[in-house]
Amino acid sequence: EFTVPVAVLTDPSRLRSAECLIVATKTPGTRAALASLRHVQVGVAFSVQNGLIKDELLAEAFGAGQVLGALANTSGELLASGEVLFTRNVNLMLGELDGTASARAGLLAATLDSAGVRAGAVSGILSWEWSKFVAWLALIGLAVTTRAVTWRYLGDPDGAWVLVQMVREAAQVAQAAGIELTEEGAILPLRTLLSGSDSQALEAVREAGKAFAVNAPQHRMSALQDLEAGRRLEVHETFGDVVRRAKERGVRTPLLEAAYHLLAAIDRINSGSPPDDGR
Template sequence: MKTVILGGGALGAILAAHLHGAGEEVAVVARGPRASVLTKDGIRITGLTEFTAKVPVYTDASVANDADLVIVALKTHQSRTVVRELRPKQGAVAFSVQNGVFKNEELSSVFGANNVLGAIALVSGEVMTDGSIRFTNNDPIFLGEPGQESSSRSEQIVATLQKAGVAAEVSKDIRALEWSKFTMFVPLFCGAIITRQETSRFLRNADSARVIAALSREMARLATAEGVLLQPGAGLSAAAMAQVDFESAVRIVRDVGAYYEQKAPRHKVSGLQDLERGRQTEVEEIVGFALRRSEEVGLDLAALRTCYHLCRAIAAPSA
């Protein structure tokens, strides 16, 4: 199976390096200085594991037209033009590990709905100033078919990722999982941008934890309005926080912060990484999308609206 990964940032590089190390045929599409660094130095992984992989790097996304599997690991505001220019071969499969819940529609317009797998990525890392990738969290990538069933192709991809050392699982209800992650990610994104702190710090803090709890409960209301039955689970579960009183929800947030402090104390949400490096953030594609959807379905989500405007102000380019 020939795999092409669009995007040489943290997640794209982690996947490419591990697949290459397992003997898979894989290439990365990157541009600008990032492409130069990856070509010259290879993909250097540190953190949970340490190795360097000399993965082929291309600047022209048309290389993906010959791939059996295309993985989109670009920022949401970067992928619009790139994906629309693709002309994949018949039967090629794609999935996106981007944040948000609208990514599958973008891919379906090019690959066809039946050839797009739903996906969420809980694995994470950070591009360091020297160009290396600090691999901080190896929680699973979940893949699933458009309908609520499993298939040999999703099972094959998951098995390939697992063999390469990347945690992965098949989901029979990927839409619910995608929304479950989205409802968790919006509060994390807002907390990181507004406080500009590591994840463990703003989750453990008593004041910011109250904001995260309020956002999480509002996101659960949005999912319900969208007809999505969120899956309660561990971590920053909006579904779990919607089922308890507010103070209990705050305790959940602070407990998750303690977990991050123990497991990944240096973890930073991708939006904060972008902000610190002066790059465009995904405020509109993540928080703005959630706010617009809430307005379309007639919800007044005060915490979401306030955080959206704060994030916009903080992430606005300098005059």
């Protein structure tokens, strides 16, 4: 173990410049938080948040040329003591928003990797981001509505059916946006879920559930942790965002839209927020 002192600023006006700005907060309130940092001279910025809107918000604040896309396939848990457990360290991938590889992405990835966070630089980062996102949406939807550890709803036949349908709807939105999904960026066997038969897709989800039961039996999605702790959920910036993108492109996503409204209601009731909050 080792200890590293970290300078903390609570007044954003005191920050004048940052060689690299990493956004690692939950998505609610991101636009307002970045607005308070527009004066900062940023060398490069990226976000490890869930969803897709993060890249757009960073580009609005600092310019698209200062932004890298990022995919974080990692997990952690905030304990009641305030300690944070880093429970999954799969990879953190970085890349240019125009789809190219770059020296700066490679340098940042190498720096993170040498510090113990497995990282790499890739081309086509938006494909990686979308490939994680389409599966993440379904996992979050089931985690919040079932309030169960991950392996239980993956291994349930009806849970698996709902997950497959949600993944397929989200994938149609990606396709309409011109995004080619990849197995490499996915957190579930995406190729089988999208191209396989219904029975093959369901079996693939159940197999993923068996793997979680063996390797991470207590794994809970971050949204479930937030729900149980009484924290706000990432609903409008994720589910709301993909529903908006679907409508803009004329793609029907009835299950995702229903899940969006259901999760928004759960979030408001759980947090005691007024009916019009969060839109």
